[in-house]
Amino acid sequence: MNSKKISPAAILALKEAxxxxxxxxxxxxxxxxxxxxxxxxxxxxxxxxxxxxxxxxIVMRMAERxxxxxxxxxxxxxxxxxxxxxxxxEKWEDGAQKVKKAKQSVEALRKQTQGYLQIQQExxxxxxxxxxxxxxINDTKAVTDxxxxxxxxxxxxxxxxxxxxxxxxxxxxxxxxxxLYDLDPKCSYKAQGEQIDGAFVHDNQHYLxxxxxxxxxxxxxxxxxxxxxxxxxxxxxxxxxxxINGFSKECVEYLTADxxxxxxxxxxxxxxxxxxxxxxxxxxxxxxxxxxGEVLFHPI
Numbered sequence: 001m002n003s004k005k006i007s008p009a010a011i012l013a014l015k016e017a018x019x020x021x022x023x024x025x026x027x028x029x030x031x032x033x034x035x036x037x038x039x040x041x042x043x044x045x046x047x048x049x050x051x052x053x054x055x056x057x058i059v060m061r062m063a064e065r066x067x068x069x070x071x072x073x074x075x076x077x078x079x080x081x082x083x084x085x086x087x088x089x090e091k092w093e094d095g096a097q098k099v100k101k102a103k104q105s106v107e108a109l110r111k112q113t114q115g116y117l118q119i120q121q122e123x124x125x126x127x128x129x130x131x132x133x134x135x136x137i138n139d140t141k142a143v144t145d146x147x148x149x150x151x152x153x154x155x156x157x158x159x160x161x162x163x164x165x166x167x168x169x170x171x172x173x174x175x176x177x178x179x180l181y182d183l184d185p186k187c188s189y190k191a192q193g194e195q196i197d198g199a200f201v202h203d204n205q206h207y208l209x210x211x212x213x214x215x216x217x218x219x220x221x222x223x224x225x226x227x228x229x230x231x232x233x234x235x236x237x238x239x240x241x242x243x244i245n246g247f248s249k250e251c252v253e254y255l256t257a258d259x260x261x262x263x264x265x266x267x268x269x270x271x272x273x274x275x276x277x278x279x280x281x282x283x284x285x286x287x288x289x290x291x292x293g294e295v296l297f298h299p300i
Contacts, residue, residue, distance in 0.1 A: 006073055006113075011063050013109040014073075017080050018055035020102040023092050025051055032058060035079035036072040081110045144274070146180050151272040157213070170213045171197060174242065177271070181278040185209075194229050202282050208233065211242045218243040220251045223260065230259045238286075244268070247296060255295045261285050262296040270300045 006014075022028040025047050033039055045057050062069035062076070083106055089098040153173055160166040171188055175198065178185035183200040190196070198209035210226040212218055223241060230239035239260040241247075246264045255262070263285070271278045276299060288297040 005066055005070075006063060006077070010077070010109070010112040011059055013105070013112040014077055014080065015052075015055045015059045017102075017105040017109045018058065019052045020098070020105045021080060021083060021086070023089055023098060025054065027088070028054065031079070032076065035076045036069075037075065038069065038072050041069065041072070077109065077113050080106060081113060143180060146176075147272055147274060150177055150180075154268065154272060163214070166213055167211075170211055170244075174198065174209065174211055177278060183278070194232075196229065202279065203286075205286075206234070206237050207240045208237060209240050209242065213244045215245065217246045217248045218251055219248050220254050223247070223251050223255060227255075227260055240282075242268075252296050256293055260295065261289050264296070266298055270298075275300045 018028065018032075022031060028051065029042065029045075029047050033042055036042075041062070042058075044061070045054060047054055058076075059073075062073045066073060083102075086099045086102045089095055089102060092098060150173065153169075157166050157169055157173065160169070175185050175187055178198075178200050183202055185198055185200040188195065188197050189199075196208055197211045200207050200209065208226075208230055210222075210229075212222070218241070226239055226241055230237055237259070240263060241260055242263045244265045247262055252262070263281075267281060267285075270276050271281060276284075281299060284299040285297055288294050288299075
């Protein structure tokens with residue numbers, strides 16, 4: 001944009017607009033001050049002279065050195081063309097006429113600078129798209145880094161010798177994983193004497209969590225106990241049972257897709273290794289359970 005100089009017609013239109021958009025010289029000074037980057041430039045301007053001469057000095061000094069003030073000149077043009085409210089002129093004598101003149105001069109500037117405005121809009125779009133892209137890249141990197149950390153923790157837990165400690169650390173691990181995907185997780189708590197390993201919200205659905213890292217597949221009796229906890233809550237509440245070493249055949253055959261779906265180590269690893277997001281995994285598991293009744297489904 002700097003390589004394209006402002007046309008003489010646009011320069012004249014800007015001088016005219018600056019003469020009319022404010023009645024008081026101090027208001028004009030504050031407007032220009034807020035519109036440009038190189039504010040020290042205004043120290044060279046005499047705001048005590050007639051307003052038309054002040055506008056002449058501001059615009060011509062900037063126009064003559066567009067290599068220095070090109071961006072400021074454009075910023076001033078954009079600030080003026082953005083003006084739509086001239087009610088501040090109404091309080092002066094012949095206020096209606098002053099408002100009319102200000103609107104006309106600003107509209108004339110818009111016509112003379114339409115090309116520059118389009119360029120600026122395109123530039124802003126490019127900058128906004130770049131910001132969105134950079135934010136996406138940063139977010140993606142943050143998620144990737146956290147999943148890498150969680151995968152290392154998961155493998156450390158797999159060789160943990162103290163199973164009780166491993167269970168506690170596994171709950172913390174799951175909480176971090178669910179936080180990463182904005183699932184608003186709640187850590188373990190007691191409700192009416194029942195121990196709940198955790199809870200979260202996904203797709204406007206409330207879930208209770210039961211998490212087990214034991215040496216054998218979870219038996220039917222454990223699932224029945226968890227199912228009782230889920231059914232004692234609102235009817236819309238679902239349960240997610242996570243067992244790293246899986247579930248017994250009897251357990252899977254017993255469950256219907258009424259209120260509990262199952263997750264195992266394969267599911268956890270698929271998320272940690274970024275083959276599927278946790279939110280997509282939960283959505284597809286719930287969808288499969290709703291459509292077929294299958295409660296232990298591996299989308300990947």
